[in-house]
Amino acid sequence: MKLIYALSLLLVAAPAVAQNEDLGAAPPAGGEVETVQTESSEAEEGGLTFTVTDESALDNLAMAIPAFAAERDVATAANARGTAALGAELARVVTADLQNNGLFDPTGPDALPRPTYPQITDPVWGMWSMRGAEMLVQGYVRPRPDGKLVVGCYLYDVALQDELVRSGWVVPPSDWRRAAHKCADLIYSRLTGESPFFDSRIAYIAETGPKDNRTKRLAIMDSDGANHRFITTGRATALTPRYSPDYRKLMYLSYVDGNPRIYIYDIGTGRQTLVTESANPTFAPRWSPDGRWVLYSMAVNGNTDIYRVSANGGSSERLTTAPGIDVGGSYSPDGSRIVFESDRSGEQQIYMMNADGSNQRRITFFGGRAATPEWSPRGDQIAFTYIPGDFNIATMSPDGRNFRKLTDGWQDEAPTWAPNGRVLQFFRTERNTGRTAIYQVDLTGENLRRLPTPVDASDPAWGPILP
Amino acid sequence: MNSRIAAAIVLSATVSLAACKSSPPDQLPPEPGVSQPDTGGDYTSGPREGTQEHFVDAVNGQNVIYFDTDRYNIDTADAAALQTQAQYMARYPNVTVTIEGHADERGTREYNLALGERRANSAKNYLVSLGVAANRIRTVSYGEERPVATASTPQAWAQNRRAVTVVID
Numbered sequence: 001m002k003l004i005y006a007l008s009l010l011l012v013a014a015p016a017v018a019q020n021e022d023l024g025a026a027p028p029a030g031g032e033v034e035t036v037q038t039e040s041s042e043a044e045e046g047g048l049t050f051t052v053t054d055e056s057a058l059d060n061l062a063m064a065i066p067a068f069a070a071e072r073d074v075a076t077a078a079n080a081r082g083t084a085a086l087g088a089e090l091a092r093v094v095t096a097d098l099q100n101n102g103l104f105d106p107t108g109p110d111a112l113p114r115p116t117y118p119q120i121t122d123p124v125w126g127m128w129s130m131r132g133a134e135m136l137v138q139g140y141v142r143p144r145p146d147g148k149l150v151v152g153c154y155l156y157d158v159a160l161q162d163e164l165v166r167s168g169w170v171v172p173p174s175d176w177r178r179a180a181h182k183c184a185d186l187i188y189s190r191l192t193g194e195s196p197f198f199d200s201r202i203a204y205i206a207e208t209g210p211k212d213n214r215t216k217r218l219a220i221m222d223s224d225g226a227n228h229r230f231i232t233t234g235r236a237t238a239l240t241p242r243y244s245p246d247y248r249k250l251m252y253l254s255y256v257d258g259n260p261r262i263y264i265y266d267i268g269t270g271r272q273t274l275v276t277e278s279a280n281p282t283f284a285p286r287w288s289p290d291g292r293w294v295l296y297s298m299a300v301n302g303n304t305d306i307y308r309v310s311a312n313g314g315s316s317e318r319l320t321t322a323p324g325i326d327v328g329g330s331y332s333p334d335g336s337r338i339v340f341e342s343d344r345s346g347e348q349q350i351y352m353m354n355a356d357g358s359n360q361r362r363i364t365f366f367g368g369r370a371a372t373p374e375w376s377p378r379g380d381q382i383a384f385t386y387i388p389g390d391f392n393i394a395t396m397s398p399d400g401r402n403f404r405k406l407t408d409g410w411q412d413e414a415p416t417w418a419p420n421g422r423v424l425q426f427f428r429t430e431r432n433t434g435r436t437a438i439y440q441v442d443l444t445g446e447n448l449r450r451l452p453t454p455v456d457a458s459d460p461a462w463g464p465i466l467p
Numbered sequence: 468m469n470s471r472i473a474a475a476i477v478l479s480a481t482v483s484l485a486a487c488k489s490s491p492p493d494q495l496p497p498e499p500g501v502s503q504p505d506t507g508g509d510y511t512s513g514p515r516e517g518t519q520e521h522f523v524d525a526v527n528g529q530n531v532i533y534f535d536t537d538r539y540n541i542d543t544a545d546a547a548a549l550q551t552q553a554q555y556m557a558r559y560p561n562v563t564v565t566i567e568g569h570a571d572e573r574g575t576r577e578y579n580l581a582l583g584e585r586r587a588n589s590a591k592n593y594l595v596s597l598g599v600a601a602n603r604i605r606t607v608s609y610g611e612e613r614p615v616a617t618a619s620t621p622q623a624w625a626q627n628r629r630a631v632t633v634v635i636d
Contacts (some may be wrong), residue, residue, distance in 0.1 A: 211617040237612055240577060253580075259607055260580060281584060281608060284577040297581065299608070302539075302588025304581035325581040339482055347537065371575040403494065413575055431619040433609055434572065459576070 020272060022256045023265070030467060033178050034197075036150065060105040061191070064133035064158075065095045068151070069117040076143050077173035079271045079430075086176065087141050088114075090151065093180035094137060096224060097380070098187065100440075101423070102447040106133035107133070114353045118152065125161045133158050137187060141179075148172055148365040153183035154331075155190055167188040177226055178466065185465075195378075195420035198223055202425070203241035203250055203417075204438060206230060207456040211434035216458075218252050218265075223418075223462070225452045231265065240284065243249040244291050250286035251275065251294065257432050262296050276309060276316055282329045289377075293355075295329040295338070298336035306340055308355075314346045330375040330382075331355070332398070339363075339373040339382055339398070350384055352398070355412035363400035370394075372414050377464070378421035381443070385413050385426075393426045394444065405443040414458075419465045425451065427458040519561050519634045526551040532590060534628040536571070541587040541593050549590060552632055553597035566590045568608045571624035576610060583608030590630040605635070606633045 039395035067089035079086035088109045093107035113127070118137045127300045128136050136156040143149055152168040167186050171179045178199055185196030206219040218231040218238040231250065232238045238261075241252035250265045258368035261283045262275040275282055275296050284297040284306075294309050304325045309316040320326035331338055335355060336339050342362075350364040350370045364370040368388030375382050375398070391411040413427040418424070425440050436458040438451040451457070478493035523530050532541070541549065556562055568587030570579035576626035587606035595601050616623035 099556070201503065212614050214612070216612075239612075260610075281580070283580045295579070299581060299584040299588075302585045302592075302606075304584065325578060327577050327581050341575075343537070343578075348575070371578060387575075391575075411572075429572070432617075434614075434619075 001443045007364065019068065022232045022234075022238070022254060023270065024230055024233050025270075035183060036168045036170055040052075053242060061103065062129060062133050063098065063104050063106040063135040063137060064074060065091050065098070065106050065108055065137040066112040066130055066185065067091045067114045068138070069115055069120050074143060076149065078149060078176040083141050083143060086149075087139075089157070090139060090141060090176065090180045090183070091137075093177055093224070093226075094139075094153075094184045094187070095179060097184035099110050100447065100449060101188075103188075103192065104135075106137075120152065123156055123158075123161075125158060128156075128158045135187075135191075137183070139183060141176075143173075143393070143409070144154065144170070149176055149179065151176070151179035151183070153179075153186055154453050155187050175384055177222060178377055181223070194422055197418040197423060199466050200361065200419050201243065201466065202251075202438075203243050203461045203463070204427075204453070204457050205239060205241065206453070208234075214434070218250065218254075220250070221453070221456075228454055230437055240459050242285050242461045243291060244285055244287055245464055246291055247463055247466065251287065253283050253285065254375040256421065278309075286329050288331045288332050290335060293335075295332075297332075298329045298330075306338075308357075310431075319353065320360070322360075326351075328372060330373055332375050333377055333379045337398075339375055341371050341373060347385070350400075350444040363398075365400065366394075366398070366403055374415050374417060376417050376421040377419055381421065383415035383424055384414070393424060395424075397442065404445070406441050406461050407439070407442075409439075409450065412439070412461070416462045418462055425460040425462055427460060429458075477587050505578070517634065518560050518636060522555060522562070522632075522634045525555050532588055532630050532634045533625060536583065536624070536628065537574070539582065539589045541589055544599045545590070546593065549593045550597060553599050556594070556599045556603065563603045563605070563633055563635045565605045565607060565633045566594075567613075567633060568606065569613060569629050569631070570611045570625055571627040572611050572614065572619065573624055574611060579610035580608050586628075586630045590632065 027100040034381040061448040066088045070083035070087045073082045073084035076086055077081050088342050095106045098104045100273040114328045115138055121138055136158050139153040141149055141151050148170050150170055154166040155164045156284045159339040165186055169179045169182050181199035184198045189196050200223045201220055203220050206217045209215045209432050212347045216237045216337055218241050224392055236254050236256040239253040241250050242251055245314045248267055251262055253260055254263050260281045260283050262282045263272040264275055265272040266370050280300050282296045283297045286295040292311055294311050295306060297304050297306050304327055305320045306326050306329050307316045307318050322344040324342055325341045329338045329340040331417055336355050338355055340351055341348055348369040349362050350373045351360055351362050353360040366392040373382050373384040381395045382398055383395050386392045392405050393407040393412045409428045410431045412426050415424045422443050425438055427436050428439050429436050436456045438457045438460045440451055441448045470579055506563050531550050532545040543626045566587040568583030587608055591604045614629045616626040
């Protein structure tokens with residue numbers, strides 16, 4: 001069944017300047033966030049825990065998030081107005097993260113009194129109780145002599161007058177928002193029992209211009225839309241990006257040489273290489289969960305099949321041989337299986353195969369077409385574009401059962417999972433105008449909202465939790 | 468010749484009956500002989516030979532063929548259009564072309580890239596079957612990225628499901 005395809009010259013140094021012509025300035029490579037011991041107070045097990053599936057228990061859990069305290073208001077590269085202002089900003093980011101998932105009812109720092117530095121580990125219980133807060137998030141920010149910031153984060157149960165969890169992080173000033181996302185992740189995980197997802201990034205396609213002359217640029221941003229950067233200039237159409245699991249590379253399709261081809265862009269060096277040296281068009285790039293393999297789709301004489309190649313280069317292996325269009329592919333979290341799309345039955349449907357291409361079988365029989373499958377990082381669900389007529393986002397279990405439609409747009413397409421497999425993003429196209437936007441929805445189909453982006457947006461690809 | 472015109476009339480009736488059928492502008496295939504560009508006469512003051520403008524004039528606008536939803540087969544109208552293109556390429560053996568394959572917006576993006584590739588190759592293979600050398604034809608898929616009709620209607624989608632032959636200048 002599988003054929004070894006002797007495609008030579010993988011991932012060799014960029015052969016021509018031309019393929020870099022659409023690249024803008026390279027973004028800074030991300031730093032590591034170090035977790036540190038926070039001072040004083042002893043965390044004890046106990047208090048409340050919930051699961052996301054038991055949402056009623058958490059619905060509108062009143063949560064106060066006052067400004068993080070600064071020991072002294074001093075200058076910092078993270079905020080022109082000093083660490084006191086930065087403390088309020090940190091609390092605002094935590095509040096924004098926690099208010100959009102339907103679980104909590106957070107009140108941010110602008111409506112709350114500001115705790116003093118000593119009060120961070122010794123809350124004024126009576127005051128927060130009188131304000132109706134069930135949960136209290138407090139924190140501090142303190143610059144180290146080397147300029148890096150120490151940010152501490154504490155979650156308290158006001159009724160129990162007890163600390164539920166705390167942690168602290170050291171971040172470069174430029175990464176101050178990551179400390180706030182880490183704090184939101186800490187609280188979310190402690191109260192829901194789920195894995196974190198706020199401290200992560202999204203690659204997507206930024207769209208501008210009229211429908212018949214659209215400019216499409218590769219762009220990246222944090223999970224909340226902050227730290228937005230364009231990677232390409234827009235001279236050539238860019239599509240379908242995917243972050244490598246370590247965030248060091250981006251794969252995407254570009255027409256920079258006139259043909260649709262997949263490039264691997266190295267964020268550290270700002271250079272890019274072709275995924276495979278072939279005259280044939282390549283598209284639909286995908287990483288394996290461990291980052292060691294790349295899937296791509298390639299059309300040869302009009303027939304598209306799925307290929308696999310080591311991320312370090314080497315020869316490609318053809319995984320599908322059906323005469324129809326076989327395209328895309330998404331690995332199971334353990335890397336053993338691949339879910340993909342094929343029209344071998346006469347229309348787009350979703351199929352499963354082993355990672356070596358063996359044992360291919362159709363799994364969708366819902367009536368209507370099914371496309372763009374994406375395996376949840378948790379492994380328990382596959383999200384896809386369900387096309388009974390209009391385009392909707394739906395989920396199913398990997399055996400093709402437990403179908404659930406999550407959205408009702410005119411054209412909702414291309415789901416991507418949050419790192420914890422509890423939230424999905426996709427893009428919605430508006431009828432006639434062709435305008436696009438990224439939307440987010442819970443696995444339950446609740447809490448649909450539009451993600452703020454500077455311009456129109458499509459093809460979101462959510463990366464894992466940052467290291 | 469009469470039977471061909473009759474066939475074309477039948478085809479045109481079919482087109483108007485089935486709105487989703489290909490070739491939305493009800494174009495009749497040109498009569499054989501008439502569509503042949505007369506290189507010595509009429510075109511001397513027109514566009515330069517071997518240019519896109521000259522080609523489009525010579526094939527009477529039939530440098531575009533249309534497809535049904537998710538299909539890539541060459542129907543009768545497509546075949547007639549490709550025959551005029553092949554005649555032009557036979558007359559001008561130095562001309563090379565790019566065939567652009569396109570899809571409508573009512574598909575997922577990556578599938579549409581594959582579909583556009585299929586359509587461009589269908590047109591290419593048909594030209595090759597008519598004697599045009601394969602190395603004179605390049606293909607490129609634009610998927611749904613370059614619509615000519617911008618409305619979200621069945622009529623607009625029919626215009627966008629197309630393969631366009633463009634002379635490489």
